[in-house]
Amino acid sequence: xxxxxxxxxxxxxxxxxxxxxxxxxxxxxxxxxxxxxxxxxxxxxxxxxxxxxxxxxxxxxxxxxxxxxxxxxxxxxxxxxxxxxxxxxxxxxxxxxxxxxxxxxxxxxxxxxxxxxxxxxxxxxxxxxxxxxxxxxxxxxxxxxxxxxxxxxxxxxxxxxxxxxxxxxxxxxxxxxxxxxxxxxxxxxxxxxxxxxxxxxxxxxxxxxxxxxxxxxxxxxxxxxxxxxxxxxxxxxxxxxxxxxxxxxxxxxxxxxxxxxxxxxxxxxxxxxxxxxxxxxxxxxxxxxxxxxxxxxxxxxxxxxxxxxxxxxxxxxxxxxxxxxxxxxxxxxxxxxxxxxxxxxxxxxxxxxxxxxxxxxxxxxxxxxxxxxxxxxxxxxxxxxxxxxxxxxxxxxxxxxxxxxxxxxxxxxxxxxxxxxxxxxxxxxxxxxxxxxxxxxxxxxxxxxxxxxxxxxxxxxxxxxxxxxxxxxxxxxxxxxxx
Amino acid sequence: xxxxxxxxxxxxxxxxxxxxxxxxxxxxxxxxxxxxxxxxxxxxxxxxxxxxxxxxxxxxxxxxxxxxxxxxxxxxxxxxxxxxxxxxxxxxxxxxxxxxxxxxxxxxxxxxxxxxxxxxxxxxxxxxxxxxxxxxxxxxxxxxxxxxxxxxxxxxxxxxxxxxxxxxxxxxxxxxxxxxxxxxxxxxxxxxxxxxxxxxxxxxxxxxxxxxxxxxxxxxxxxxxxxxxxxxxxxxxxxxxxxxxxxxxxxxxxxxxxxxxxxxxxxxxxxxxxxxxxxxxxxxxxxxxxxxxxxxxxxxxxxxxxxxxxxxxxxxxxxxxxxxxxxxxxxxxxxxxxxxxxxxxxxxxxxxxxxxxxxxxxxxxxxxxxxxxxxxxxxxxxxxxxxxxxxxxxxxxxxxxxxxxxxxxxxxxxxxxxxxxxxxxxxxxxxxxxxxxxxxxxxxxxxxxxxxxxxxxxxxxxxxxxxxxxxxxxxxxxxxxxxxxx
Numbered sequence: 028x029x030x031x032x033x034x035x036x037x038x039x040x041x042x043x044x045x046x047x048x049x050x051x052x053x054x055x056x057x058x059x060x061x062x063x064x065x066x067x068x069x070x071x072x073x074x075x076x077x078x079x080x081x082x083x084x085x086x087x088x089x090x091x092x093x094x095x096x097x098x099x100x101x102x103x104x105x106x107x108x109x110x111x112x113x114x115x116x117x118x119x120x121x122x123x124x125x126x127x128x129x130x131x132x133x134x135x136x137x138x139x140x141x142x143x144x145x146x147x148x149x150x151x152x153x154x155x156x157x158x159x160x161x162x163x164x165x166x167x168x169x170x171x172x173x174x175x176x177x178x179x180x181x182x183x184x185x186x187x188x189x190x191x192x193x194x195x196x197x198x199x200x201x202x203x204x205x206x207x208x209x210x211x212x213x214x215x216x217x218x219x220x221x222x223x224x225x226x227x228x229x230x231x232x233x234x235x236x237x238x239x240x241x242x243x244x245x246x247x248x249x250x251x252x253x254x255x256x257x258x259x260x261x262x263x264x265x266x267x268x269x270x271x272x273x274x275x276x277x278x279x280x281x282x283x284x285x286x287x288x289x290x291x292x293x294x295x296x297x298x299x300x301x302x303x304x305x306x307x308x309x310x311x312x313x314x315x316x317x318x319x320x321x322x323x324x325x326x327x328x329x330x331x332x333x334x335x336x337x338x339x340x341x342x343x344x345x346x347x348x349x350x351x352x353x354x355x356x357x358x359x360x361x362x363x364x365x366x367x368x369x370x371x372x373x374x375x376x377x378x379x380x381x382x383x384x385x386x387x388x389x390x391x392x393x394x395x396x397x398x399x400x401x402x403x404x405x406x407x408x409x410x411x412x413x414x415x416x417x418x419x420x421x422x423x424x425x426x427x428x429x430x431x432x433x434x435x436x437x438x439x440x441x442x443x444x445x446x447x448x449x450x451x452x453x454x455x456x457x458x459x460x461x462x463x464x465x466x467x468x469x470x471x472x473x474x475x476x477x478x479x480x481x482x483x484x485x486x487x488x489x490x491x492x493x494x495x496x497x498x499x500x501x502x503x504x505x506x507x508x509x510x
Numbered sequence: 511x512x513x514x515x516x517x518x519x520x521x522x523x524x525x526x527x528x529x530x531x532x533x534x535x536x537x538x539x540x541x542x543x544x545x546x547x548x549x550x551x552x553x554x555x556x557x558x559x560x561x562x563x564x565x566x567x568x569x570x571x572x573x574x575x576x577x578x579x580x581x582x583x584x585x586x587x588x589x590x591x592x593x594x595x596x597x598x599x600x601x602x603x604x605x606x607x608x609x610x611x612x613x614x615x616x617x618x619x620x621x622x623x624x625x626x627x628x629x630x631x632x633x634x635x636x637x638x639x640x641x642x643x644x645x646x647x648x649x650x651x652x653x654x655x656x657x658x659x660x661x662x663x664x665x666x667x668x669x670x671x672x673x674x675x676x677x678x679x680x681x682x683x684x685x686x687x688x689x690x691x692x693x694x695x696x697x698x699x700x701x702x703x704x705x706x707x708x709x710x711x712x713x714x715x716x717x718x719x720x721x722x723x724x725x726x727x728x729x730x731x732x733x734x735x736x737x738x739x740x741x742x743x744x745x746x747x748x749x750x751x752x753x754x755x756x757x758x759x760x761x762x763x764x765x766x767x768x769x770x771x772x773x774x775x776x777x778x779x780x781x782x783x784x785x786x787x788x789x790x791x792x793x794x795x796x797x798x799x800x801x802x803x804x805x806x807x808x809x810x811x812x813x814x815x816x817x818x819x820x821x822x823x824x825x826x827x828x829x830x831x832x833x834x835x836x837x838x839x840x841x842x843x844x845x846x847x848x849x850x851x852x853x854x855x856x857x858x859x860x861x862x863x864x865x866x867x868x869x870x871x872x873x874x875x876x877x878x879x880x881x882x883x884x885x886x887x888x889x890x891x892x893x894x895x896x897x898x899x900x901x902x903x904x905x906x907x908x909x910x911x912x913x914x915x916x917x918x919x920x921x922x923x924x925x926x927x928x929x930x931x932x933x934x935x936x937x938x939x940x941x942x943x944x945x946x947x948x949x950x951x952x953x954x955x956x957x958x959x960x961x962x963x964x965x966x967x968x969x970x971x972x973x974x975x976x977x978x979x980x981x982x983x984x985x986x987x988x989x990x991x992x993x994x995x996x
């Protein structure tokens with residue numbers, strides 16, 4: 028792969044004709060797929076699939092982003108034939124210890140396979156190593172510069188266009204050289220606007236432990252009505268996720284708020300706010316367990332795929348809000364925004380979550396408390412004050428939500444996102460619709476039970492991945508009233 | 511206890527109401543009505559469920575377990591959720607008069623109506639209630655099986671009836687459960703308000719001995735009702751809250767995501783139940799399947815039609831038969847079959863033929879193979895189900911989609927409901943505004959199990975996962991032809 032291409036920037040994007048409002052599709056298909064997590068920590072691999080549920084060929088941009096600041100660690104395109112599925116694995120290469128993407132089928136990619144780090148089949152190949160160029164050299168952001176920064180993060184897939192005629196034939200017949208250089212394709216007559224119908228799934232697998240944590244990608248429909256290519260520009264430099272189509276009167280998002288589907292409009296210079304609006308979360312809701320008798324632990328993976336648009340210093344594309352700090356402002360390798368945590372036991376009784384203890388000197392791996400500080404954070408329930416790796420996922424991005432008082436084995440946890448003192452952060456209102464309270468996130472709950480009392484010969488690690496539920500709420504901080 | 515449930519022969523209500531918004535599936539997972547695609551007690555499994563009140567207000571919610579054949583009620587009761595309360599329960603197999611029977615047990619002290627003091631008894635230190643066959647036997651026969659095995663798998667839903675405040679709120683918090691035992695009196699009193707949502711639900715199918723766990727979240731319907739779903743005259747056990755969708759006016763509205771659009775639909779009062787079917791309409795189901803010998807993997811899909819009974823329960827239907835093809839136990843014995851086409855694509859996108867099992871291969875069934883024939887069906891893709899049911903879930907209802915040619919271990923499967931006779935594809939007829947919708951009203955999830963004997967010598971590792979199936983939708987004209995949505 029051409030590493031120089033990945034030291035890149037975010038681009039101003041194409042103007043497009045009128046479109047319907049974007050929305051999160053509860054059916055799970057869309058033009059854009061957001062995968063909350065990948066990891067290679069603790070002996071795990073992350074397997075994923077991208078399926079084209081339509082009979083039309085598509086070209087899809089693939090972006091893997093690291094957990095600190097959402098900087099790019101791998102970008103390329105995959106060309107899906109009709110009803111094609113593309114699968115891959117993110118793993119630690121036994122050859123170099125670096126995070127790699129392994130390819131598991133023959134769908135075409137651009138760059139083509141011959142340009143990948145490891146085009147052969149040895150060491151888990153064919154594979155492409157993740158690349159640090161977007162956070163090193165001229166692209167440093169104040170965060171770590173080591174290769175270990177690429178060991179966990181999230182990823183997003185964006186449909187660029189549908190393909191017809193000879194390009195569709197090339198996609199379906201795996202004539203991959205046709206896609207080796209996407210520049211001429213950017214203006215090709217066989218491009219059609221993206222039309223959605225992609226679906227995605229992922230699973231974090233630990234073969235030795237017999238565990239699998241799985242879920243589906245969050246799907247955004249109505250993202251664009253024009254192909255995602257800019258004539259005369261290298262397609263690999265184009266940040267497709269930053270480029271939802273804008274109509275003459277702005278860009279619209281439809282969000283379920285308090286029992287209604289509310290429409291929001293943002294001006295063109297805040298088009299990425301429409302994406303944040305879709306994900307705005309006043310509170311995350313889910314279950315937690317830490318029962319000694321069951322050997323159970325709960326963690327919540329919380330990803331903010333649009334955080335970089337707001338909080339990545341010189342790369343930001345819109346205002347900082349609803350985030351509280353730019354990357355580096357609240358610590359050299361973080362951009363923290365506080366949350367409040369409320370635990371209710373199974374009876375509905377409120378259980379206090381107390382901060383601390385604050386140890387002096389601080390323990391060597393002291394996680395942030397009541398803070399989301401990265402593009403991906405893993406809130407570990409009832410975790411110890413020193414947390415080098417979270418108990419379930421082995422994440423280095425552990426965060427704590429206090430200590431339950433009295434100690435509580437299981438309950439319902441609610442994280443109220445975006446807290447500054449007695450104020451709440453909010454996504455400012457656009458040209459239509461109210462402000463939205465909280466932070467733009469997606470996430471899932473990872474639960475693991477370890478049972479040593481079973482039938483001999485059965486390794487009893489039970490794991491479960493389940494999407495977190497959430498609540499949206501409009502904010503009085505906006506100029507428009509709540510509907 | 512049983513007499514309290516005997517009036518389950520359903521009485522469906524259409525509630526008068528105040529203006530509100532349109533029912534929709536909430537992508538964020540909270541709502542007034544929660545649809546759980548499956549429970550089972552087969553093959554040594556239990557089903558753990560939880561419902562959480564994420565609001566600071568007390569809620570009264572109706573819990574209905576329904577069997578897989580025809581969606582008849584096997585248990586209905588109410589649970590009172592105090593502010594931020596969680597209610598958890600487990601369906602499990604329990605001996606009843608020395609016969610294995612399905613039951614639900616609670617390890618939770620949230621109030622129920624009827625109260626747990628009149629439930630069947632105590633098992634493993636917790637109250638339990640046996641599932642009850644009265645809704646398909648004892649004068650309520652529907653042509654399907656009448657034995658207790660019919661209750662071993664099915665689906666369930668939890669519907670918010672009302673919010674409770676004042677002394678009722680206090681009683682809910684303090685677990686003064688006697689206060690709630692007369693819901694008709696409560697309905698007549700001043701301490702109820704219309705439901706407002708904010709419930710979330712999750713489920714997990716667990717086999718402790720095998721170390722397997724399939725989990726998921728309930729499908730959440732928001733803006734389901736703008737009136738309290740309680741009656742001052744009708745026994746709450748006979749009140750079908752899930753059939754009582756309303757938006758306050760004389761018509762019922764739904765908002766449905768179709769392709770890249772949000773489509774508004776309106777149904778007249780006598781077709782109100784169509785609004786719920788509309789939000790679940792699936793033109794096609796798609797998901798992954800895996801049957802890799804080297805990985806010991808098998809996939810099954812649980813496909814549930816929670817509103818099928820509104821259309822296809824011959825004696826209980828509350829609206830037209832469409833989009834279903836036949837009423838229960840009319841064309842098909844013990845069933846109501848809607849056929850589907852199965853299309854498998856391998857990872858290269860190549861079409862792989864899947865053909866029905868050869869005649870005479872097990873299991874013997876008179877039902878069409880490529881068809882959804884029940885309220886809940888388990889579609890299996892591995893070896894044909896045997897005497898113990900399907901390989902992963904041990905299900906007894908459903909169909910087998912095997913025999914890929916050429917042999918294929920993994921791929922993308924799409925199941926597309928098709929019609930019969932002169933109707934090429936089934937569709938939900940249009941209401942008073944908005945288009946028709948093609949397909950069937952379905953929810954479901956993929957259950958995948960790997961058995962790996964090569965992890966550590968002498969150790970058998972079972973990996974399992976549950977993941978929602980994806981769906982697509984399509985608008986139609988008045989005769990069912992697909993059209994661009996308005």
